[in-house]
Amino acid sequence: MANCCLENSESKALLDKLDEVIDKYKDTAGPLIPILHEAQGIYGYLPFEVQLHISERLGIPLADVYGVVTFYTGFNTKPKGKYVINVCLGTACYVKGSENILDRFKTTLGIDIGDCTEDQIFSLEACRCIGSCGLAPAVMINDDVYGNVSPDDVESILANYQL
Amino acid sequence: MRNVNITIDGMKLNVPGDYTILQAAKEANIYIPTLCFLKDINEIGCCRMCLVDTGAKALQAACVTPVVEGMNINTHTPKVVEARKVNLELILSNHVARCQTCYRSWTSCELQTLANKLGVDQERFSGEAKKYDIDVGISIVRDNNKCILCRRCVSVCHNRQTVGVIEAIGRGFDTHIGSPFEKSLWETPCVNCGQCINVCPVGALRECVDTDRVWAALNDPTKHVVVQTAPAVRAAIGESFGIEMGTPVTGKMVSALRMIGFDRVFDTNTGADLTIMEEATELIDRFRSGGKLPMITSCSPGWIKFCEHNFPEFLPNLSSCKSPHMMFGAIIKSYYAKKMDINPEDIVVVSVMPCTAKKFEIKRPEMHVKGLRDVDVVITTRELANMINDIGIDFVNLPDDNFDDPFGEASGAGVIFGATGGVMEAALRTAADILSGASTDAIEYEEVRGFEGVKMAEYKVGDVVLKAAVAHGLANARKLLAKVKAGEVDLQFIEIMACPHGCINGGGQPIQGSSVRNWGEVSALRAKALYREDKKSYYRKSHNNPAIKRLYKDFLGMAGGTMAHQLLHTHYKEREKYPENK
Ligand code: SF4
Ligand code: SF4
Ligand code: SF4
Ligand code: FES
Numbered sequence: 096m097a098n099c100c101l102e103n104s105e106s107k108a109l110l111d112k113l114d115e116v117i118d119k120y121k122d123t124a125g126p127l128i129p130i131l132h133e134a135q136g137i138y139g140y141l142p143f144e145v146q147l148h149i150s151e152r153l154g155i156p157l158a159d160v161y162g163v164v165t166f167y168t169g170f171n172t173k174p175k176g177k178y179v180i181n182v183c184l185g186t187a188c189y190v191k192g193s194e195n196i197l198d199r200f201k202t203t204l205g206i207d208i209g210d211c212t213e214d215q216i217f218s219l220e221a222c223r224c225i226g227s228c229g230l231a232p233a234v235m236i237n238d239d240v241y242g243n244v245s246p247d248d249v250e251s252i253l254a255n256y257q258l
Numbered sequence: 259m260r261n262v263n264i265t266i267d268g269m270k271l272n273v274p275g276d277y278t279i280l281q282a283a284k285e286a287n288i289y290i291p292t293l294c295f296l297k298d299i300n301e302i303g304c305c306r307m308c309l310v311d312t313g314a315k316a317l318q319a320a321c322v323t324p325v326v327e328g329m330n331i332n333t334h335t336p337k338v339v340e341a342r343k344v345n346l347e348l349i350l351s352n353h354v355a356r357c358q359t360c361y362r363s364w365t366s367c368e369l370q371t372l373a374n375k376l377g378v379d380q381e382r383f384s385g386e387a388k389k390y391d392i393d394v395g396i397s398i399v400r401d402n403n404k405c406i407l408c409r410r411c412v413s414v415c416h417n418r419q420t421v422g423v424i425e426a427i428g429r430g431f432d433t434h435i436g437s438p439f440e441k442s443l444w445e446t447p448c449v450n451c452g453q454c455i456n457v458c459p460v461g462a463l464r465e466c467v468d469t470d471r472v473w474a475a476l477n478d479p480t481k482h483v484v485v486q487t488a489p490a491v492r493a494a495i496g497e498s499f500g501i502e503m504g505t506p507v508t509g510k511m512v513s514a515l516r517m518i519g520f521d522r523v524f525d526t527n528t529g530a531d532l533t534i535m536e537e538a539t540e541l542i543d544r545f546r547s548g549g550k551l552p553m554i555t556s557c558s559p560g561w562i563k564f565c566e567h568n569f570p571e572f573l574p575n576l577s578s579c580k581s582p583h584m585m586f587g588a589i590i591k592s593y594y595a596k597k598m599d600i601n602p603e604d605i606v607v608v609s610v611m612p613c614t615a616k617k618f619e620i621k622r623p624e625m626h627v628k629g630l631r632d633v634d635v636v637i638t639t640r641e642l643a644n645m646i647n648d649i650g651i652d653f654v655n656l657p658d659d660n661f662d663d664p665f666g667e668a669s670g671a672g673v674i675f676g677a678t679g680g681v682m683e684a685a686l687r688t689a690a691d692i693l694s695g696a697s698t699d700a701i702e703y704e705e706v707r708g709f710e711g712v713k714m715a716e717y718k719v720g721d722v723v724l725k726a727a728v729a730h731g732l733a734n735a736r737k738l739l740a741k742v743k744a745g746e747v748d749l750q751f752i753e754i755m756a757c758p759h760g761c762i763n764g765g766g767q768p769i770q771g772s773s774v775r776n777w778g779e780v781s782a783l784r785a786k787a788l789y790r791e792d793k794k795s796y797y798r799k800s801h802n803n804p805a806i807k808r809l810y811k812d813f814l815g816m817a818g819g820t821m822a823h824q825l826l827h828t829h830y831k832e833r834e835k836y837p838e839n840k
Binding site: 143146147155156157158159160161162165166168172 | 416421422423424425426427428429437438439446835836
């Protein structure tokens with residue numbers, strides 16, 4: 096989804112849906128969080144334009160909306176890829192060099208933590224302990240766990256997910 | 259509200275039932291430390307510095323807990339003292355304290371004062387230091403490494419100003435104050451009012467400092483450096499040197515400016531007199547020719563930007579007059595340059611303002627005449643105080659001096675510009691005379707003075723009835739404009755100032771911390787200083803100021819004429835709130 100997500104006809108349909116959601120909640124008490132939830136359902140994430148639209152329709156400052164979005168870990172301001180790569184930076188993985196793995200993912204995919212590849216296939220996250228310390232350093236991609244990963248494994252792991 | 263009986267530290271008290279514990283303690287002269295609390299601005303009880311023991315299970319925050327009948331409060335038990343200390347030490351544990359080089363150190367840092375007062379003299383907790391980039395805006399600089407998350411800035415921006423461009427972002431250790439999508443303040447609809455700076459208890463917020471540029475101009479022998487000072491500066495700068503609040507220090511200020519080395523020291527009040535001539539003429543014109551009414555004043559650049567972002571439908575209502583210091587700058591670079599036979603390109607105009615928004619204003623592309631900026635540098639009252647300290651001037655003991663010719667002393671009408679209602683009153687003084695064709699006795703328009711959020715008054719001026727309103731602080735402005743839009747009020751003239759109470763409480767004025775603001779009326783004292791200066795003035799109406807008469811006679815021609823329009827008027831544009839939607 097590009098930045099112009101409120102413009103073309105497909106986006107018009109999404110926007111109509113968003114407006115429906117806003118109408119549904121706008122006169123209830125505490126409308127913001129349920130609206131954000133459903134908006135994320137519609138768009139997959141909460142980009143600038145969506146937050147701005149919500150702020151304007153509700154008549155509250157954008158900063159308020161953004162404050163709430165960044166407070167709750169369930170909301171994303173950037174799109175998520177089809178496959179979400181989580182590199183564990185928990186203590187066990189960290190001492191076994193998981194940061195190098197993370198770096199390799201960054202350079203191979205050309206994205207930073209929290210970002211998503213342009214084709215929307217992969218997004219990259221660093222996470223706290225995922226409970227696989229026995230396998231350290233560990234990487235999770237959606238529900239698949241990879242153990243004893245070395246930076247050189249990164250490419251072959253990614254190959255499992257190319258379309 | 260009925261009174262209640264309570265006991266504080268064994269002392270029996272009878273206090274109004276709507277008091278907080280903090281207020282009641284103050285009445286008994288008992289000190290309870292506070293940090294996040296700022297009266298009328300931030301009453302959210304988040305820092306827990308003011309804990310007291312009320313016998314309840316948990317210690318209570320005195321700043322937000324109301325008294326109740328029979329309450330027994332202990333403000334300094336060992337448990338209370340230790341809890342406050344721990345809270346303060348935790349705040350300090352990730353505060354990047356660089357007091358030696360911090361502009362709030364010694365003078366007005368509430369955190370430093372508190373650490374001293376509570377005897378916190380060791381670091382029992384060592385936390386991870388914050389690491390934020392410093393956000394340098396057009397008027398405001400934010401250093402989140404010093405922020406203690408009291409949220410006063412957020413409150414003032416949301417509630418007082420209804421601008422709301424800053425918020426607490428993120429959670430836990432990563433919580434910080436910022437703008438949506440981590441934009442810099444200048445990429446948001448921030449109006450540069452600087453009210454956030456004035457409420458910050460620490461050195462996390464300040465103006466963009468421009469004093470180096472002033473020193474550079476002063477040290478350049480090819481430049482003729484002219485300074486002008488806004489009315490509100492004289493009412494407050496004394497505070498920076500320990501002079502009693504509310505003392506006008508005009509004469510000392512002029513002396514200091516001369517010692518700093520400015521070639522000429524002028525009074526922005528002359529610009530204010532000029533503004534009144536143009537604005538009163540414009541009002542009468544609109545009145546007679548069926549122009550857009552109500553006319554709204556345009557001397558507060560914070561208000562102008564707010565209007566451009568939020569009320570574009572009112573842009574035609576804005577007076578086309580530039581703000582006083584901009585008008586004066588244009589006159590200095592034309593009339594004065596010619597009179598003195600100086601190449602205007604060699605003149606540097608420095609404005610000392612109570613205002614941070616004026617740093618933005620001078621950068622507006624339309625603010626120039628024939629390629630020359632009207633004003634070259636704006637420094638705040640605080641920055642001037644720093645310059646005075648820089649060269650070791652003993653301000654308190656300076657003799658009085660007078661503003662320079664050819665403009666000299668301005669009228670009392672120009673002085674009161676600094677307080678809410680002042681522009682309206684000054685304009686009425688002149689409009690009344692123009693409309694009646696005589697010198698009227700009406701000088702003091704009490705109805706538009708004072709700090710009520712929106713003031714309304716009706717005046718019979720000459721043969722017309724003028725309905726006027728005054729709003730200060732942008733929340734009040736928003737309220738008033740909503741009424742105008744809904745047709746609930748019928749008005750011809752509106753004065754709006756972005757800052758609550760007007761320029762005397764501008765974002766560039768000396769900072770008074772919560773220990774003063776929670777218990778006293780800073781603005782009222784500063785306003786009194788201005789009204790005192792007005793009363794003392796020989797000329798109380800702008801059009802009687804001889805320098806102004808001369809200026810029109812020798813140079814400008816008619817008020818509102820072609821030349822005046824070229825130099826003294828401007829235009830506005832609608833602004834998107836977040837222009838690059840990324
Ligand atoms: S904000 Fe206060 S405590 Fe922090 S560095 Fe500045 S003076 Fe020191
Ligand atoms: S300068 Fe004014 S508008 Fe801008 S963030 Fe501060 S309080 Fe808000
Ligand atoms: S910037 Fe200042 S006023 Fe704002 S939250 Fe931080 S410490 Fe408080
Ligand atoms: S909680 Fe009372 S001063 Fe902060």
